[in-house]
Amino acid sequence: MRAAVRDRYGPPSVLRVEEVPVPSPAAGQVLVEVAATSVNLSDWETLRGSPLYARIGGLRSPARRTPGSDIAGRVTAVGAGVTRFRPGDEVYGDNLALTGGFAEYAVAAESALAHKPGGLSFVQASTIPQAGAIALQGTAGAGPGRRVLVNGAGGGSGSFAVQLAKRAGAHVTGVDNAGKLDHVRALGADEVLDHRRQDFTRCGPYDLVLDLVAHRSVLAYRRALAPGGRYRCVGGSVPALLRVLTIGWVAGRLTGRHLGVLAVREGPAHFEPLARLVLAGEVGIHVDRTFGLDDVREALTHVGAGRARGKVVVRIR
Ligand SMILES: NC(=O)c1ccc[n+]([C@@H]2O[C@H](COP(=O)([O-])OP(=O)(O)OC[C@H]3O[C@@H](n4cnc5c(N)ncnc54)[C@H](OP(=O)(O)O)[C@@H]3O)[C@@H](O)[C@H]2O)c1
Numbered sequence: 001m002r003a004a005v006r007d008r009y010g011p012p013s014v015l016r017v018e019e020v021p022v023p024s025p026a027a028g029q030v031l032v033e034v035a036a037t038s039v040n041l042s043d044w045e046t047l048r049g050s051p052l053y054a055r056i057g058g059l060r061s062p063a064r065r066t067p068g069s070d071i072a073g074r075v076t077a078v079g080a081g082v083t084r085f086r087p088g089d090e091v092y093g094d095n096l097a098l099t100g101g102f103a104e105y106a107v108a109a110e111s112a113l114a115h116k117p118g119g120l121s122f123v124q125a126s127t128i129p130q131a132g133a134i135a136l137q138g139t140a141g142a143g144p145g146r147r148v149l150v151n152g153a154g155g156g157s158g159s160f161a162v163q164l165a166k167r168a169g170a171h172v173t174g175v176d177n178a179g180k181l182d183h184v185r186a187l188g189a190d191e192v193l194d195h196r197r198q199d200f201t202r203c204g205p206y207d208l209v210l211d212l213v214a215h216r217s218v219l220a221y222r223r224a225l226a227p228g229g230r231y232r233c234v235g236g237s238v239p240a241l242l243r244v245l246t247i248g249w250v251a252g253r254l255t256g257r258h259l260g261v262l263a264v265r266e267g268p269a270h271f272e273p274l275a276r277l278v279l280a281g282e283v284g285i286h287v288d289r290t291f292g293l294d295d296v297r298e299a300l301t302h303v304g305a306g307r308a309r310g311k312v313v314v315r316i317r
Pocket of ligand 1: 039040041042045130131134151152153154155156157158175176177180195212213233234235236262263264265303304305306307308310
């Protein structure tokens with residue numbers, strides 16, 4: 001089969017498409033003929049090995065040769081003990097533990113996958129698992145009268161998060177670079193801020209901040225929150241995340257606010273609710289561009305360079 005492979009961390013040029021053996025599913029695993037794999041910022045981070053948390057499992061060189069986690073495709077074989085799927089089933093899920101999505105076939109744990117709804121194309125389904133779980137958990141607590149801010153609102157998770165917070169009745173502010181602010185407005189944001197020109201921590205206060213790209217000081221985040229407010233970050237620089245986990249936790253407790261890193265729970269129970277909202281027409285999927293497997297480097301660069309509005313998808317077949 002054809003697969004994108006790399007042997008070291010580095011820029012997109014370390015990635016090449018070559019012939020490799022089709023993997024075999026072990027017990028509890030499923031072999032998927034991949035139709036589409038969406039790109040997440042986490043793919044860019046694990047390609048480059050930066051921030052440092054992207055090297056978990058492989059400090060010096062990548063533990064997995066083929067990146068790509070948000071897959072959608074068709075089951076072609078199942079390992080021992082698999083009960084929920086059989087060959088021919090259409091599935092989708094976040095294969096973060098095993099990756100391998102930028103390839104014609106990938107093995108995934110049965111527990112990572114869900115049956116793909118017939119109303120979603122493979123491309124659409126591949127956009128949901130990781131970004132959907134982040135957005136659903138990151139906007140928990142949004143509701144009428146609450147002021148919600150999403151930092152990184154124009155990307156994959158942010159585009160879902162803005163819509164979810166808006167649908168919950170919150171007043172939503174979206175922060176991203178100037179080129180994405182029209183997109184963020186179109187998602188329903190009440191206010192938009194250009195992060196290169198405006199400092200959101202001085203524009204609040206907010207009841208809930210979901211930060212996809214944390215890199216500021218704890219004092220700045222604390223300043224952005226109303227009394228009782230909650231700041232959750234999911235990604236960003238390692239020093240910023242460590243500061244939030246340590247000083248942030250203490251500073252929050254002392255001042256009646258909550259600052260923390262959101263450890264996103266994965267799996268179908270955490271992304272299927274978003275698929276249901278999409279099917280009901282309550283949340284939209286925004287695919288910025290699709291690429292072929294041969295253009296996987298360009299697909300990753302498009303996301304890594306911050307050009308994507310919403311999601312980018314690699315069509316494998
Ligand atoms: N905590 C967990 O358990 C967990 C699980 C999975 C993933 N993650 C993490 O979640 C993060 C979000 O992923 P994603 O796929 O949604 O990312 P994405 O699609 O790339 O979206 C991030 C957005 O933030 C914007 N941005 C960059 N720097 C910014 C700044 N300083 N201020 C405001 N906006 C900025 C980006 O645009 P520009 O670059 O053009 O500015 C982009 O639009 C990743 O870091 C990933 O590792 C965490």
